[in-house]
Structure formats: C-alpha cells, structure tokens
Amino acid sequence: MSAATTKTARPRIGAEAIAGKGWLGAHNWLILRRLSQLGILALFLAGPWFGVWIVKGNLSSSLTLDLLPLTDPFLLAQSLAAGTLPYKEALIGAGIVVAFYLAVGGRVFCSWVCPMNLVTDAAAWLRRRLGLKGGKIPSGDTRYWLLGFMLLAAFATGSLAWEWVNPVSMLHRGLIFGFGLAWGIVGGVFLYDLLIATRGWCGHLCPMGAFYSLLGSTALVRVSAAHRSACDDCMDCFAVCPEPQVIRPALKAAGQDHPVILDRNCTNCGRCIDVCGKNVFRITTRFDRSES
Amino acid sequence: MGDMQDKPVGQAGASPRRRFLREVAGVAGGACLLSLGVGLYAKQASALPAVALRPPGALAEDDFLAACVRCGLCVRDCPYDTLKLAALGEAVPTGTPYFNARQIPCEMCEDIPCVAACPTGALDRSLTDIGKARMGLAVLIDHETCLNFLGLRCDVCYRVCPVIDKAITLERQHNPRSDRHAMLLPTVHSDYCTGCGKCEKSCVLPGEAAIKVLPVKLAQGSKAEHYRKGWEEKEAAGQSLIGEQIELPARGLEDKAYGDTRVLPGQGPVPATPARPGSGLDSGWKP
Numbered sequence: 001m002s003a004a005t006t007k008t009a010r011p012r013i014g015a016e017a018i019a020g021k022g023w024l025g026a027h028n029w030l031i032l033r034r035l036s037q038l039g040i041l042a043l044f045l046a047g048p049w050f051g052v053w054i055v056k057g058n059l060s061s062s063l064t065l066d067l068l069p070l071t072d073p074f075l076l077a078q079s080l081a082a083g084t085l086p087y088k089e090a091l092i093g094a095g096i097v098v099a100f101y102l103a104v105g106g107r108v109f110c111s112w113v114c115p116m117n118l119v120t121d122a123a124a125w126l127r128r129r130l131g132l133k134g135g136k137i138p139s140g141d142t143r144y145w146l147l148g149f150m151l152l153a154a155f156a157t158g159s160l161a162w163e164w165v166n167p168v169s170m171l172h173r174g175l176i177f178g179f180g181l182a183w184g185i186v187g188g189v190f191l192y193d194l195l196i197a198t199r200g201w202c203g204h205l206c207p208m209g210a211f212y213s214l215l216g217s218t219a220l221v222r223v224s225a226a227h228r229s230a231c232d233d234c235m236d237c238f239a240v241c242p243e244p245q246v247i248r249p250a251l252k253a254a255g256q257d258h259p260v261i262l263d264r265n266c267t268n269c270g271r272c273i274d275v276c277g278k279n280v281f282r283i284t285t286r287f288d289r290s291e292s
Numbered sequence: 293m294g295d296m297q298d299k300p301v302g303q304a305g306a307s308p309r310r311r312f313l314r315e316v317a318g319v320a321g322g323a324c325l326l327s328l329g330v331g332l333y334a335k336q337a338s339a340l341p342a343v344a345l346r347p348p349g350a351l352a353e354d355d356f357l358a359a360c361v362r363c364g365l366c367v368r369d370c371p372y373d374t375l376k377l378a379a380l381g382e383a384v385p386t387g388t389p390y391f392n393a394r395q396i397p398c399e400m401c402e403d404i405p406c407v408a409a410c411p412t413g414a415l416d417r418s419l420t421d422i423g424k425a426r427m428g429l430a431v432l433i434d435h436e437t438c439l440n441f442l443g444l445r446c447d448v449c450y451r452v453c454p455v456i457d458k459a460i461t462l463e464r465q466h467n468p469r470s471d472r473h474a475m476l477l478p479t480v481h482s483d484y485c486t487g488c489g490k491c492e493k494s495c496v497l498p499g500e501a502a503i504k505v506l507p508v509k510l511a512q513g514s515k516a517e518h519y520r521k522g523w524e525e526k527e528a529a530g531q532s533l534i535g536e537q538i539e540l541p542a543r544g545l546e547d548k549a550y551g552d553t554r555v556l557p558g559q560g561p562v563p564a565t566p567a568r569p570g571s572g573l574d575s576g577w578k579p
Binding site for chain 2 (some may be wrong): 047053056057058060061062063069071072075076079082083084085086087089090093138139141142145146148149150152153154156157158159160161162163164165169170173174176177178179180181182184185
C-alpha cells in the first residue's frame with residue numbers, strides 16, 4: 001500500500017467524511033470547482049477548437065458574445081504602471097472583474113477560475129499521496145512584496161514586466177494559442193510545489209494571487225465554521241486547505257469570537273466543507289455570524 | 293528567498309522585533325531581487341527580430357509593450373490568420389501579436405478589424421485608413437538575385453502591391469549588358485509603402501525573397517537634414533541660388549553650345565593614336 005499507511009495508522013484525509021456523507025457528498029465543492037475551472041476553459045477553447053465563438057481572447061482580456069469585455073485588473077494595473085492609459089473597453093472590463101471579485105471574494109479567481117490551480121492542486125495532491133515533507137517555504141508575505149516590486153518593475157521598464165514570466169497567463173494563453181516553451185515554466189511551478197514548498201506558488205509567491213487577495217477584504221461570500229462545537233481536531237481541514245492559516249481564528253476563536261473566516265486569503269474553495277466529517281463548515285455571507 | 297516561516301531554534305533568543313525586521317528584510321530582499329531579474333529580462337528580451345512585423349496601428353515598440361495585454365483579440369479578429377501570438381521561446385516578446393510577411397502577409401482590410409478588436413489601444417484606433425499603416429517598409433534588399441536587376445522581367449512584387457505605382461514603381465534604367473534593353477528596377481517609396489508584405493510573400497525566388505519588409509527603424513536611414521539640396525532650393529526660390537554657371541572654354545569645342553560635349557567624327561581634338569592592345573590601361577575592348 002502507500003507510504004502513508006505503512007508509516008502511520010492515520011486514515012487518509014477525508015476518510016471520515018467519505019464514510020459519513022458518501023464519496024459524492026465529500027467531494028461536492030471540489031466537483032463544482034473543477035466544473036467551473038474546466039467550464040471556463042472550455043468556453044475559451046470552444047472557439048479555436050470547434051469554431052464556436054462564445055468567448056474570444058484569454059484571461060488577460062476577453063470579449064464574450066461580442067458584448068461583454070472582461071480584463072484582468074492585475075494586467076491592467078501593470079499597464080497603467082508602465083505608463084499607458086488603455087481604452088475604455090479594457091477599463092470597463094477590469095471594472096466588471098473587480099466588482100465581481102469584491103463581492104464574491106478576490107481569491108475566488110484563484111480557486112474557481114485560474115488554470116494554474118489545477119497544476120498546483122495536482123502537485124499538492126501528489127505531495128500528500130507521496131508523503132513528501134519539509135522543504136523551504138518562503139514567507140506568505142513574499143507575494144505582496146513581489147506584487148509591489150512588479151508594479152515598480154513595470155514602471156521602471158515601461159513594459160508589463162511580470163508578463164514575461166507570469167505562469168498563470170502563460171498557461172492560459174498557451175492552452176488557447178499554443179505553448180512554445182511555456183510548458184517549462186508551468187512544469188517548474190509544479191515541481192516547485194511538489195518538491196520544494198507545499199502550496200509554495202499560490203500561497204506564497206504568486207503576485208497575481210496577492211493582487212486578488214487585496215480584493216478579498218470585503219467579500220460578501222465567506223466560509224463559516226458555524227458548527228465548530230462539533231470539531232474533533234482531526235486536522236483534515238488544515239491538511240487540505242491551500243491557506244490553512246485562515247482557519248484558526250474562526251475554528252478556534254483565536255482573536256475573534258465569531259466563526260466566519262474573514263481572512264482575505266481564503267479562496268472560498270470549499271474543500272474544508274467537503275473534507276470535514278463533522279460538518280463544521282458551511283458557505284454563507286460575511287454577515288451571518290450565527291453558530292449552531 | 294532564504295526566508296523561512298519557522299525560524300531555526302538557534303535564533304529563538306533574538307527579540308521579536310529584531311526577528312520581524314530580519315524576516316521582512318529577507319522577504320523584501322528576495323522579492324526585490326526576483327523583480328530586478330524579471331525587469332532586466334524584460335528589458336533585454338524586448339528587441340523585436342527583423343522578420344516580425346507588428347499589426348497595423350501598433351504603437352512604437354516601447355509604447356506597444358506597455359499597452360499590449362497579450363489577449364490575442366487582434367489575432368482572433370484577423371480574417372486571414374495573418375497574426376500570431378508569440379509563444380515562449382520565440383524571439384518575439386511572449387504573448388504579443390506579430391506576423392511574418394513571407395508566410396502570411398497583411399491583406400490590408402479596409403475596416404482594419406485587428407485595430408477595432410484591441411481593447412487597450414496597443415493598436416491605435418486613430419488609424420482609420422489602412423493606406424496610412426506603417427507596419428514596416430519594403431526594401432529591395434538583394435540586387436544580385438532580383439530578376440529585374442538581372443534585366444529579366446519578373447515585376448511580381450510590383451504587380452501584387454496593393455499600392456501599385458505609388459509604393460513600388462518600376463524605374464527604367466539602361467541595361468549595359470545587352471546595351472539595347474531596359475532594366476525595370478522595382479523601387480520602394482516610403483511615403484506610400486504600408487509594410488503589408490505582399491511583395492515579400494510573392495517574390496518568386498525560392499527560399500528568401502529579394503524584397504523584404506523590415507521594421508521601419510531598420511529599413512530607413514535618418515534624413516540628412518543638414519544637407520541643402522540644390523534642386524529643392526532652386527524650386528523654392530524660383531531660381532538657382534548661385535546664379536548662372538561661369539562658362540569656361542573647352543579646348544576643341546569652342547563653337548558648340550555650352551555643356552554640349554558630344555564629339556562627332558572628324559570634329560574636336562585629334563585623338564591620340566591608340567595604344568597597342570595589351571599595353572597601357574586601355575585594352576581596346578569594345579562592347
């Protein structure tokens with residue numbers, strides 16, 4: 001059997017949830033999330049692959065049904081820092097995106113839309129299965145510094161500096177327009193997450209994620225540890241959460257008395273809801289501070 | 293990024309403030325170094341290769357790289373699949389649109405859909421007349437293989453040019469090889485050439501074309517503004533600025549009109565006796 005079972009007698013993460021809710025019940029949010037990620041990707045690929053042009057462009061900027069412009073606000077911020085004022089299509093597109101993520105939580109982009117999430121989730125899953133431990137994890141604040149310096153670099157070089165290496169836009173663009181050597185960068189992130197740092201990319205480095213997390217401070221949709229009295233400290237939620245530090249204040253009443261996860265780095269991925277055998281978590285609004 | 297979330301036990305003795313400062317310094321330093329690397333890479337890799345042309349209306353390369361978000365909407369709206377998005381590893385900055393004239397040239401659509409599609413203004417919408425596009429400048433780069441320069445009649449680049457007789461003209465020149473034909477030399481005029489690349493695409497030479505479209509910066513020399521051209525000055529002033537030329541007598545041509553240097557047989561100075569063939573500079577060869 002796997003290395004995990006030979007080392008310890010601890011059951012696999014989420015085993016209790018699967019036993020209690022059934023496999024489907026214990027993967028509700030994960031399935032929805034994958035459908036969302038793949039569905040959005042399919043919308044972009046339907047044009048070039050099957051000639052069905054619902055969405056043109058890529059995540060950097062797109063046009064849906066020749067009507068709805070959407071633009072990535074982080075790319076637009078780089079463009080502004082580089083010294084250009086884009087046309088109103090791009091500004092409106094970015095405005096729509098910003099408004100949406102201010103409402104649902106900035107890092108919903110990371111967990112429900114970003115194609116890189118599939119890569120880093122795969123690395124995290126493989127890391128758990130192989131029982132890989134340790135590594136060198138940079139501080140979670142690195143991403144904010146990187147975000148700041150990248151805007152500075154855009155200003156200094158007069159170009160979208162981060163776009164020369166950005167694995168997120170490179171992966172998405174590669175899938176739609178052709179890869180070239182972009183596989184190397186995506187593979188590099190996968191190996192980095194697998195071998196060097198748990199959740200190293202999304203959780204610690206990605207300046208795009210940092211940008212979206214800044215939009216997450218006012219999110220209306222939030223996860224709440226509403227049934228936290230039932231928690232039996234199995235730690236499964238901490239093990240699967242891509243940003244485990246956000247759980248503690250809500251679950252353990254550390255620094256706050258209500259059970260709502262308000263940390264801007266919570267990606268609303270809902271994995272904690274799935275994996276908890278005691279149904280501690282549920283998705284709700286930031287105003288719903290009730291406990292059951 | 294040598295900074296760790298959990299410091300080794302050996303440093304536990306340091307005061308929290310000092311540890312915080314060290315942590316911040318480490319993280320900021322690492323991020324700064326990484327940004328510097330990316331910035332330098334971006335700066336270094338931003339040179340556009342000579343064969344890659346930007347779509348019509350593209351801003352000057354520096355401004356273009358600041359404005360283009362690499363979405364590919366221009367690529368999608370190009371009806372002729374002319375435009376490509378550069379993938380990582382190509383010489384063109386990753387994700388930016390370009391075309392290679394020898395492969396697929398620009399068809400110069402009147403409504404310029406690529407420009408209309410650009411959401412950021414990297415392709416400038418003030419370009420409404422495709423005839424004013426300056427994607428590059430055609431250059432007849434190889435006089436040695438161009439068939440027209442060999443005195444043959446190819447003319448294909450001239451005939452496919454959408455701005456025929458303005459952007460490319462055929463200039464007649466004496467053919468010294470046959471001595472009885474003209475060479476018609478394709479000649480590009482930068483005032484009209486849009487850089488669409490149809491001439492390069494259609495050049496009949498196998499492999500490389502003799503006429504190529506290059507970015508204007510590469511193709512065109514700077515104007516010699518400090519030179520005053522006599523013929524322009526004369527036109528502006530209505531007369532020559534230096535007055536009539538002084539007539540000096542030419543020996544043996546005293547009775548001819550000034551400037552007429554033609555010598556008919558039996559006229560003019562007696563030619564020196566021709567040297568024996570093979571001796572001296574004059575070999576005595578006649579075409």
